[in-house]
Amino acid sequence: MSTAAVISRSEEAKAGEEACGRPVALPSLTGLRWTAALMVFLYHVYVVEYFGGRAQGLVAAAFGVGNTGVSFFFVLSGFVLAWSTAQAPTGRGIVRFWRRRFARVYPLHLVTAVAALVLVWLLGAGEKPAAGPVAANLGLVQAWVPQVPYFQGLNPVSWSLAAEAFFYVSFPFLVWPLRRLGWRGSAVVAALSLAAVVAIPTWAELAHHSDGQIWADNFFPLYRLPEFVLGIALAELVRAGRWRGPGLTVSLALTMGGYFLSQQADYAxxxxxxxxxxxxxxxxxxxxxxxxxxxxxxxxxxxVRLGEVSFAFYMVHILVIRTGESLFGGHPKLDLWGGGLLVLAAAFSVSLALAWALYAWVEVPGRRLLLRSRRGGTPSVS
Structure with missing residues (x-):
């Protein structure tokens, strides 16, 4: 048994109590965000087939289920929100919470949506969207419409922001009763959330849904809510010093095992x-x-620094890939050493450079602007 495993309950509870008064920074969670964003990027490299032949087979084996990084984001989002919220928002605090969440995601969403429109009209990078999908995208409700031009319109990855927007609206009404229930209630909710994540695809299988319908269902925010709730419940257990799960090494092994199991599992x-x-x-x-x-x-x-720019990287990378497709053709299927790695390196480098610029010039300034106090002229909260 590791040293960490024998730390006393009182010491864990103390850490949780300190976090209740002033949330303790958890930099590893910021670093993990980058890993998840990179997984999604590499999944899209697999989808657009930069590589051909045996190299593509290796990419498929390694990153064919990299889109599960979005599931990681949803669980992490619930955890971070619950951890950073010392008191469940009520009354005007709910509005302040929503304002902070809007300021966190919308400036970057708006800029990348406009960029997607420009790329469509100038380079033909993607299909030209109709007014309805554009309006739904800008209103962050596109994932609620079960039509591909909506939930995959403009910047395709922004569908997850529509799900997150729903989670943000729901959060104050989820965390308050959960904290009233205490750590035992959180443990029950965590177990039920895990069961729901498995039950939803099981229901789809039993209902004989096609793979296409299952694929579309994965974008529906209500279906992804249990992953977010699971994150909230986990944070409450850690805060209370009651989490008794495995350490980093075993957890990483579980993660890798589940990741590669996904490739063998039924599509749902x-x-x-x-x-x-x-x-x-x-x-x-x-x-x-x-x-x-x-x-x-x-x-x-x-x-940690990469984690800070991970949201911008996530939002811009598919636009970079689409631009490359429009300029040089889609699905190039290049040899590993005959251009595939060069194209991959170029897409990654451009995406990361743009992410850094967007973080510095859009995400951070936009958040500060939207959170600027009407009276004092300074940001109210970050």
């Missing part, structure tokens, strides 16, 4: 069901490692 289970246990354990274990001061590969300065 690939989006979240196989990986959710590992992702949940890894998030909680990383948080515990930060609280205890234990080593973590995601706490380094570079990892």
């Amino acid at each position: 289970y690939r989006a979240a069901a196989c990986t959710v246990v590992g992702y949940a354990a890894l998030i909680a274990a990383a948080a515990q490692a930060d609280l205890r001061g234990e080593p973590s590969p995601w706490r380094g300065r570079l990892s």
Whole structure:
């Protein structure tokens, strides 16, 4: 048994109590955000087939289910929101919470949506959207419409922001009763959430839904809510010093096992069901490692810095890939050493450079502008 496993309950509870008064920073969770964003990027590299032949087979084996990084984001989002919220928002606090969340995501969403429109009209990068999908996208409700031009319109990855917007609206009404229930209630909710993540694809299988319908259902915000609720419940267990899950090493093994199991599972289970246990354990274990001061590969300065720009990287990378397709043709199927790695390196480098610029010139200034106090002229909260 590791040293971490024998830390007393009182010490864990103390860490949770300190977090209740002033949330303790958890830098490893920021670093993990980058890992998840990179997974989604590499999944799209697989989809657009930069590589051909045996190289594409290797990419498929490694990153064919990289889209599960979105599930990781949903669990992580619930955890981080619950951890950083010392008191459940009520009354005007709910409006302030929504304002902070809007300021966090909308400036970057708006800029990348406009960029997507420009790329469509100037380069033909993607299909020209109708007014309805554009309006739904800008209103962050596109994932509620079960039509591909809506939930995959403009910047395709922005569908997850529509799900997040729903989660943000729901959060104050989820965290308040959960905290009233205490840690035992959180444990029950976590178990029920895990069961729901598995039950939803099981229902789709029993109902004989086609793979196409299952694929479309994965974008529906209500279906992804259990992953977000699971994150909230995990944070409450860690806060109360009652999390008894595995440490980082075992959690990482569970994550990798679930990840590669997804490739062998029926299609319905690939989006979240196989990986959710590992992702949940890894998030909680990383948080515990930060609280205890234990080593973590995601706490380094570079990892944290990359985590800070991960949202911008996630939002811009598919636009870079689409631009490349429009200029040089789609699905090039290049040899590994005959251009495939060069194209991959170019797409990654351009995406990361743009992400850094968007973080510095759009995401941070936009958030400060939207949170500027009407009276004092300074940002109210970050």
